[in-house]
Amino acid sequence: MNFGDFYYPLPANEKQLDYAPGSPEREALKQAISTFKNKKIDVPMYIGAEEIYTNKKLEIRPPHETAHLLGHFNEGDANHVKKAINAALKAKDKWANTSWENRANIFLKIAELISTKYRFQVMAATMLGQSKTAHQAEIDCTCELIDFLRFNVHYVSEIYRQQPISVPGINNRVEYRPLEGFVLAVTPFNFTAIAGNLPTSAAMCGNVVIWKPAYPQVYSAQLLMKIFKEAGLPNGVINLIYADGPVLGEVCFNHPDFAGLHFTGSTGVFRTMWQTIGTNIGNYKTFPRIVGETGGKDFVLAHKSADVDVLVTALVRGAFEYQGQKCSAASRAYIPSNLAAEVKKKLVAQIKTITIGTIEDFSNFMGAVITEASFNKIESYIKGARKKDSKAKVIVGGKCDKTNGYFIEPTVIETTDPYYITMCDELFGPVLTMYVYDENKFEDTLKLVDSTSQYALTGAIIAKDRYAVELATNKLRNSAGNFYINDKPTGAVVGQQPFGGARASGTNDKAGSILNLYRWLSARTVKEIFNSPTDYRYPFMQSEE
Template sequence: MVQAYKHEPFTDFSRSNNEIAYLEGLEEVKSYLGQEYDLLINGERVKAEEKIVSYNPADKQEVIGTVSKANRELAEQAIVAASEAFESWRKVKPESRADILFRAAAIIRRRKHEFSALLTKEAGKPWNEADGDTAEAIDFMEFYARQILKMKNGISVESRPGEHNQYQYVPLGVGIIISPWNFPLAIMAGTTVAAIVSGNTVVLKPASTTPIVAAKFVEVMVEAGLPAGVLNFVPGSGAEVGDYLVDHPKTRFISFTGSRDVGMRIYERASKVQKGQIWLKRVIAEMGGKDTIVVDREANLDLAAESIVKSAFGFSGQKCSACSRAVVVEEVYEEVLARVVQLTKQLRVGNPEAKEHFMGPVIDASAYKKVMHYIEIGKKEGRLMAGGEGDDSQGYFIQPTIFADVEPNARLMQEEIFGPVVAIAKAKDFAHAIEIANNTEYGLTGAVISTNRAHIEQAQEDFHVGNLYVNRGCTGAIVGYQPFGGFNMSGTDSKAGGPDYLVLHMQAKTISEMY
């Protein structure tokens, strides 16, 4: 019997021993700042001439580390290594593959505060956000290891006298993992190990802004006993290495998390059958959102305000699930707005190494410029109620920003900003609020704050999102509890951390034997 899965608990930093442990993690990370990391191809460390330098977004002069930057020649070597390793890895028993994930999860659990501290340094994550990222990475490894043990014998189908039928799952082949910077441990690790535990081999191209945590994760997988060639680590540019890997005829599937535009580009490129390619490539894509919290007139207004603020400004709004829109019915609009503004003005922004800071920086200069541009747009489209200021002299810090009275079709209500900006719109009634919430090309997460049972059931039926939350914020899906993925331009609704996620990395084989 497969042991029941239970998610990794979050750390209570109000306890002094946990605070001390996190500070020790920060000191451990500081001891290896500036180190160089090689590519990993077929189990061998490979140095490249070009490098990618990772900087601390809260202190942009501080170098976190340097990784070798792959070119097309090295990407080719990685694909070949993965293709060759697949022939043996696909025959390794699921129990053995799962054991590697369990060992890797145990290693990261022992080093939990170190990995979280690295996320604070490299991604600018405040303590709680970094701790949640690390916990989720552990969750993914534990959950997918247990899932493959449940699936290893396939699914029962009917047999007849003299005939025995089996329905089994077999791995696909070489997968390309293109992971994001906003959850540089959790999503990077989760997408990688899901492919590996399913019997595939992978080429991992992490985000160029957060490659060091990926390099550390690869070290953990090697330590856990992963054979050479199963995981190949090739940071590089999307235009050169990313396109090459997606296009390659030996590539069987692509698992991507990132922006809508890049996801669409990958989907289009993957659809083309290359010379020598004998399959249609599969694409697993999570591409962002424009997520809404709807507040009814019968809502708990304190809960509504708290949910909006935490969902909008947690990790500086740099989550695909972040609340970038709130739609409030007119009877309670001004009261909810006032409470949101009050809570927002209490938030402390600064270097996330300090525990008291709720918000840290945005990820880099490009993100800073983009968000500040949208704030200028917002000043024309709505009423600025809080924030609206930025300071990039030391790091890329932007104050949590609220715009009120924004029209449903305004750019602020339609375009993904990926920063600490929330637009608040007024609805005539609950039906109108749901209509506004659905008025977007995305469909990832949403939340409804209400005590009206009929309205809650209406939202369950009509609010068109992959993850709908009732009487809570719209961020913070837990592996195995709230499988995560969205509709429309939010991607392929792949439901990471769900019961059928591993199936996306496999294909079904029917075997019928006559006696």
């Protein structure tokens, strides 16, 4: 029963802590890291009210310290996926009928718990499990996730207030129902915030969710699930499972109650999922909502008027923060010939000062890439650029060492071929490829930037010339869903820069905005008339006599 129109105003973004030497947050974070490292955990799946352990236990090790064992998690099979779906559907009606204020306040409490009680634990889990520095973890698993939760509550509140007009004698209203079935949330390793947002945004709208995180992110995912439960999220609303992708898809995409997919991951996997859903479309009770944020081959385009220091900083931060493992990371750069020599000189000099190693040493700018498979893939591209017959050369970095962790130096490749493989392929690592273009062929280069990649996630223009900025903004309108002027192409903030791209980069449903929330709601229009007609005849039908 509703007793009022409970509205949640626009929140402020969570304040970032800086973890400077001597600060209380630095000491608290170091203590949390130490505590986690000294305790091995056995991570269950969370299905309904149960914590489920299996006979198949997989190791959790820090990518930057592979000799250390953090614990194990319990992998499930098809029967566990089916059990999770049943638990979700059992919880569905009661959750969907829970009042908005009681749903909303659960997620606001989750945000508050992360902001206060669990801030350093979530930070420590993300740093250890995903090899993030303190700064990268702070902007991800605390600030961004807290913002997702608080802003999404506001956005849903805004949606519920959007109502049609009524005229004398008629009342019209719109009900925003959850989807008819369950939502599958498949989340990536690289952002704890995304892992938390994909299941909670759908659940906030009254849906029930099956949540499958990437295995390298399980260490922080299980902590989020504990926080969800502590905040009062009812059993079965979000079910956390660990199952192989094809096994998960075989069960979920063949179930008649499959109603939606909230996905962040590779373009190839997303295409396969979409194709499977399309093949099975006749089996579902309703047309599923498909939302995906996938790959990127993100660019930085410099004009001949660019400030070299601004450009170099944008390249270093954009390409190498979090080891280049952001969907938005700068991975191809177009440098005008008049600036090339100075840019290369300053870029190489800055990169040589970058320190790499364990995230427990707060002086390090970079940690390790996430897995050995990722390490091997990136290393192969670097080796390819070093071949004598290559159209490219490594101008700085390139060292790869997995003796103690999956460490790859920040690497810049220069190519004479704008279609060289590392200008086109998504590497998802600390590798930037640079192409020098004729400074007087800026418009031709705009066409090159637009046509080189299948992706369209993020991009940046660096220029002092405002006409160049305007030209690039217009010509590259469909080249990036998030476009940056005189800044790196990373670091979107909830409520400020809604995030997402099109083309092969996804459905551009803009996480961190009201647009994304509409996808998890199904509207019903209700019309009530107060003076109902009692005769089928209309006035125009009356005789003129």
